[in-house]
Amino acid sequence: MIKRQTISLNQFSIHTIMKYRLNFISIFILFMSSFTGWAQTESSPPLSPKSSSENGLFDSGEILNITLRGKLKELLNNRTGDPKDFSLNLSYSADDSTEMLLPVMVKTRGHFRRMKENCTYPPLMIQFPQNGKQSSSLFRDQKKLKLVMPCAGEEYVIREWLVYKLYNLVTPLSLRARLVKVKLEDPGNKKPVTPFYGILLEDEKQMAKRNNAVTIEKKLQPEQLQKKEFLSMAVFQYLIGNTDWSVQYQQNIKLAVPDSIKVVIPIPYDFDHAGIVNAPYALPEEALQMNSVRQRRYRGYCVNNLSVFNDIIAKFNDLKNEIYKLYTGCSLLDAKYLKSTIQYLDEFYATLNNTKAWQKDFAYPCDKYGTGNVVIKGLKED
Numbered sequence: 001m002i003k004r005q006t007i008s009l010n011q012f013s014i015h016t017i018m019k020y021r022l023n024f025i026s027i028f029i030l031f032m033s034s035f036t037g038w039a040q041t042e043s044s045p046p047l048s049p050k051s052s053s054e055n056g057l058f059d060s061g062e063i064l065n066i067t068l069r070g071k072l073k074e075l076l077n078n079r080t081g082d083p084k085d086f087s088l089n090l091s092y093s094a095d096d097s098t099e100m101l102l103p104v105m106v107k108t109r110g111h112f113r114r115m116k117e118n119c120t121y122p123p124l125m126i127q128f129p130q131n132g133k134q135s136s137s138l139f140r141d142q143k144k145l146k147l148v149m150p151c152a153g154e155e156y157v158i159r160e161w162l163v164y165k166l167y168n169l170v171t172p173l174s175l176r177a178r179l180v181k182v183k184l185e186d187p188g189n190k191k192p193v194t195p196f197y198g199i200l201l202e203d204e205k206q207m208a209k210r211n212n213a214v215t216i217e218k219k220l221q222p223e224q225l226q227k228k229e230f231l232s233m234a235v236f237q238y239l240i241g242n243t244d245w246s247v248q249y250q251q252n253i254k255l256a257v258p259d260s261i262k263v264v265i266p267i268p269y270d271f272d273h274a275g276i277v278n279a280p281y282a283l284p285e286e287a288l289q290m291n292s293v294r295q296r297r298y299r300g301y302c303v304n305n306l307s308v309f310n311d312i313i314a315k316f317n318d319l320k321n322e323i324y325k326l327y328t329g330c331s332l333l334d335a336k337y338l339k340s341t342i343q344y345l346d347e348f349y350a351t352l353n354n355t356k357a358w359q360k361d362f363a364y365p366c367d368k369y370g371t372g373n374v375v376i377k378g379l380k381e382d
Helices: 014-043 072-076 132-136 154-170 204-210 227-240 306-318 320-328 335-352 355-362
Strands: 064-069 086-093 099-108 124-127 144-148 177-185 196-201 213-216 253-258 265-268
Touching: 072 086, 072 099, 144 154, 154 177, 154 196, 154 227, 154 320, 204 213, 204 253, 227 265, 227 306, 227 335, 227 355, 306 320, 306 335, 306 355, 320 335, 335 355
Parallel strands: 064 177
Antiparallel strands: 064 086, 086 099, 099 124, 124 144, 144 196, 177 196, 213 253, 253 265
C-alpha cells in the first residue's frame, strides 16, 4: 500500500515556490518562441529592410553624372576570352561642386551584351578600392558595381532602369538602380564621345545586407522557394513580358535568404529582353514558341489551387497607380513609347481583373501540351 504524502503550504519554502514558477515561465516562453518562429516561416511576414546609409549612392533619384578616364578603347574592345582588368579613373561632382576622383579597376562582363555583333557598348564591372578617397565618397559602401551600357540605344537603358524601379515597388528584396550620365575620356582618342545614359546596379550582397539577408548559390527547383514570393516574382515577369529567366539555372535570377523567414527568395535582374523594354535585339527563346517578346507568357510552375494568386493580384492592383505614375512621371520617355507602354500595362490589368483570363494564363504551366515547363538555361554570365 502506497502512502500519499500531503504537503501543506506552510511546509513549502518560498524558494521552492519561486523555483517552480520560474521553470514554468521558462517553458512557456520557450514554447511561444518556437511557435512564433514557425509562424513567421510559414506566413512570411512583410520584409523590413534596414534603413540605407544617408545620402548613399542609391538613396537619390537624381541622374548622376560620372566620367571614366583611361584606356577606354582597349577596354571596350575587350569582347572575347576572359575579361581583362583596366585601371581607370572615375570622377563625379560632389554636393559642394568639387570633383571627386577615384581610381577604379574596370572590366567588361556578361555574354550576349558583351559580343560586338550584338551591342554598341559592352556592360562593365567597376571595382572600387577600400581606402583613400573612396571611404568619404558617394561610393563609400561599394566594393563592386555593374554598369549597364547602351546596347542598341540609350532609350532602352532608360526603359530597363524603369523596370528595376517597378520591381522596387513590389518588394524591398530587389536590386536598386541609379540612372547615370556617362562621359568617356580616352587620352588616345581625339574624337570626343557624346555622353550617354547608363545604369549603376546595386550589388546583390549589398541588397542582401540592406534586407538582413544573405545571398546563396544553390541549385534549386522553383517549388523549393518561398511560394508567395516566387509567385509574386513570376507575376511581375508576366507583367513586363519577360521570359528570359529560370531558377533552375539561375538565369537572370539570384537567390537570397532573409533572416526573418529563413526561406529562399528569388531576386530577378537583367530585363533587356522584356517586352516592356522592347529592345530591337530581344527575341523569345525558340522553344517557347512565342511570336515576340511583347507576347506575355506566364512561366511559374503548375499550381492546382489558383486561389493562392488572390493576394498577389490584390497587391498588384494596389500598386497600379504607382506603376502607371512611374512611367507617366518620367520625362525621359518619348510620347510614342509612353503611349504603347500605357496600353501594355492596360492589357496586363485587364487580364488581372478578369478571373477567367488570369486563371487561364496562370494555369498555363499545368498544360502538358504547352511550353510552360520549358526551362531557360541561358548563356554563361559572370
